[in-house]
Amino acid sequence: MKKLAISIGDINGVGLEIALRAHEKISKICKPVYCINKTMLEWGSAMLSIDIPKNFKTKECGEVFEIKPGVNTKEAGEFSYDSFITAIALAKSKQVCGIVTLPINKASWALAGIKYKGHTDALADLLGCETVMMLGCEDMYIILYTHHISIREISSHVEAKKIYKFLINIYDYIESDNIAVLALNPHAGDDGVIGNEDIEIEKAIKKANKKLKKDIFKGPLVPDTAFSEQNRKNFKYFVCMYHDQGLIPLKALHFFDSINVTLNKSIIRTSVDHGTAFDKAYNDSELSLLSYINAVKKAVE
């Protein structure tokens, strides 16, 4: 069975509880190594009133400090970062096949002076390679061309040359010869009547297909009909020009079962597709484990 490193995420959030509750299930498909020190593990599990499973293998990391459910603290920010880089180190040294990350909190990272906006940004920098955010589940995956930028900034990134490079890059990771690429503007720009960015996207698609000698990329698709039931039968992979273009339909259709995959040339990394859920930390026995379990499955695969 494959070994996977699990980073615990923000210990003031729901990460540890998810790890403990899902352990029995995921142990059937992988050998997890949890990046957390024993003291914090014991403390957290006591607060949750959950026994630590016997074969709960850990990799020591981080400091010992007070857990404050649902609160942003510098210590929790530091700890979640330690857990994350410990997992990366295990993967880089091939002690594990890949990593699965539980949610960190950006505000806690900021308190701890960590400059990254999130896991994906951090990975790109730490691994020194380009990373691509893909989110979804077996029914549909969305691939984000731009991530955490404001709506105002998007159009300046929509340029044929850059999109062409992006498409060629992602084709290496996606085992499909049928990938949808969404237009930027309403009605795909209505032939230039509503913005001219979609002409750039069209150029990029044509050039990429020519390079790959096959019509891999289809589009630019009219965004509002791209995720209709009929179209979801035609496509599994959707390249989206911006965060909410992809995340809105994904969360409308697959709120609980979606995961996050970081496509990159260095290590396998998957993640849950939700945040630290501070409102549910240490007080909700009905937490959904689905996204985490799916993330583990995808990493194993």
Added chain:
Amino acid sequence: MKKLAISIGDINGVGLEIALRAHEKISKICKPVYCINKTMLEWGSAMLSIDIPKNFKTKECGEVFEIKPGVNTKEAGEFSYDSFITAIALAKSKQVCGIVTLPINKASWALAGIKYKGHTDALADLLGCETVMMLGCEDMYIILYTHHISIREISSHVEAKKIYKFLINIYDYIESDNIAVLALNPHAGDDGVIGNEDIEIEKAIKKANKKLKKDIFKGPLVPDTAFSEQNRKNFKYFVCMYHDQGLIPLKALHFFDSINVTLNKSIIRTSVDHGTAFDKAYNDSELSLLSYINAVKKAVE
């Protein structure tokens, strides 16, 4: 039973077929008056091999010309416009209670020299009043703050004063004291980290609620979770900052049953939520009538 005027839309598209096929059903809930001249009706129904129902009441309008299925023509553009303004005239003179429009084709309108981008724009100008686009079905309605503009242009419209006016205006039409208002940027701007437009939206919401002396408007909601199943239980009405923010989830969830309602102070107008479907014109016996029937129901209501 209430009288409704039905504009036939682009006769080279699916409008006439929908009107003929749905007639029996809608006759049970209203008295429809179809805005089409007898010659074109006879010709079209012959091409469709559908008998004209006996009580198919028409209002003469438009020229006589050749029907070319699935083709943009100047004549079809002119005809659909004639049918539309005839329906409006019937409503303005109170001969009918409201109008239901079948889809026109923008390119055909352009060929005919008609300057409007679509029904909603035309209505605003012809009626000389502000119009608001609302789309959806009994499960959820989206209300568009901006319509057919490029992504690049959206943020310049996101201004507290204008949004405040918009919110106060729509509250007159919507029978709900619980209306969601979406943020513009990913994660609702993450406290100004990703753009500062969402601060404007928040100001507008606060001011509108203060004016109405009740917390009617909730938000700004993080866009990507706004349409999750859980959140759709909390809200039926969603104010969206831009076209695809609302249309993408709506068409992902309700492709066939959605309708379009033009909120305005002058006449009742509902519409199907799809286009002319040129690829299906005069050749598809499995056309979905659901959007049209729902549009008629809503107009009657």
